[in-house]
Amino acid sequence: MAAATDNPPADITENLPDLPPSTLLPPLFNNTNPPPELLTQGAEALLYRTTYLVPSIPCALKHRPSKPYRHPILDARLTKQRILAEARVLAKCRREGVNVPAVYALDWEKGWLLMEWIEGGTVRSILDRWLHSTPVGVDASKRESELKDLMSRVGQTVGELHRAGVVHGDLTTSNLMLKPVSTADDTLASSHEEEGKQHQEQREQHLQGEVVVIDFGLAMQSVQDEDRAVDLYVLERAFGSTHPRAENLFQEVLRAYGESFKGAKVVLRRLEDVRMRGRKKSMIG
Amino acid sequence: MALIETFHLSHLPSSYAVHAALYRDVQNASFLRQQLLSGNTEFEYAFLDATSIISTMHALAAAFRATNDFMNNRLRSRNVHSETVFCLSPNNNIADSFRRFGVNDTTTNLLVIKICTGGEITTDGVRTHLSRAVDGAAVPFIDESLRSMTDLAKIKKIYKIGTSNNVGSAGKRNKSDISPTGSQMVLNGNQAELKERKELEVAILGLMALRGAT
């Protein structure tokens, strides 16, 4: 649905195997009807859209297939450790009120995880579309403030993640999603005409919505300033390379981050060191 | 007359069925418990105390995990029905899980789950047997029914959630919802309560899914 328009980058599509995707599914999902829909295939994991328990509950299936070139015992251990680490961090974050997909079910022996389906798209794809669209009759300053508002929500959400004692490890604009507020609360809001109207307006502003962090495959539990600062540095570089037009607004991410939890200001100072090292490294290497 | 809801849960073989029936004002809980204890083969059910169940999804998630563990030959308890009770648990203590989630002598709100792994048992068959076996008032197996039965305080205690810095964060989320940067939604009391319940539910699903991980 919404995410189907969220085209994976070309390199990912090219990596699709010749075998029909269904042959790669964990056994439990071989007879699933309709079959899970393959969305992306990364280096380590395949991501499908399917349902949980009943057809009306959509969910994401993340599968870490076994690697034939690894020794089977080692392979089983690594698969188990990684899928478990991801599920643990997701569940912990959600319990602490961070916006992440809920964990529905998992089988660490078989290497799969079912989690809440997040409607909407990645911040990367939404920003791409938004920055390249030139709507008529919307003044530039309004668009600027909308973008600024999104950046501040990103900063706030990353702050909440760090406050929960988790660093992401791969904070890119593809691993942040923007979930339209209307989907979660439509039924509640539609009872009041005034709120319904408000929602209509929100839907038309494409950068509205809740920022949700996904892909905790490289996450770890840490409260170290250094780890947190590296998270921010990675995100800053990601914004710079995928959305140069939004780069100058990254300050807004940092501003909101700085106000999001007690230790955040210290992390921002540490970020300056990390940047410096990053620059030196790129000058030498 | 029992009100049976039959599910063919996503991903399970289509020949598998999960039947659910919910009752209030149950009068013969100790009899039902006795049938389980004595291993009466006519009573192959998970009899759950519905005050420990927060939603239909909560119960079905336990049935789903129990069935998946059954299919993979890794049941930790006697059969798929006792396993359903155990799968509600946040820890590996089977006896504890029976005490917390299973029918007890004072149960009046009862949730019955029956998992059929072959095609032989029909919804009608389950209905007929339960109508004879359970002395209570059948209510539909839907979230609204469970909402009036759930003992939230007990559930929060069992799963150790809802203390200061965690899931009470449904409260925190609401705050951000009315902040200028969040959504413009202002939740009224009832909506806030539903949202808190939803957060509690998904926190529980996570704990159930991770149970037994080492």
Ligand SMILES: Nc1ncnc2c1ncn2[C@@H]1O[C@H](COP(=O)(O)OP(=O)(O)OP(=O)(O)O)[C@@H](O)[C@H]1O
């Ligand atoms: N819970 C979800 N709901 C909706 N879409 C999702 C969800 N999780 C992931 N996606 C979509 O699938 C894509 C890939 O998911 P993800 O980033 O978790 O996998 P990955 O990058 O292949 O994983 P890894 O880096 O651990 O190997 C995301 O960019 C997003 O578009």
Ligand SMILES: [Mg+2]
């Ligand atoms: Mg990713």
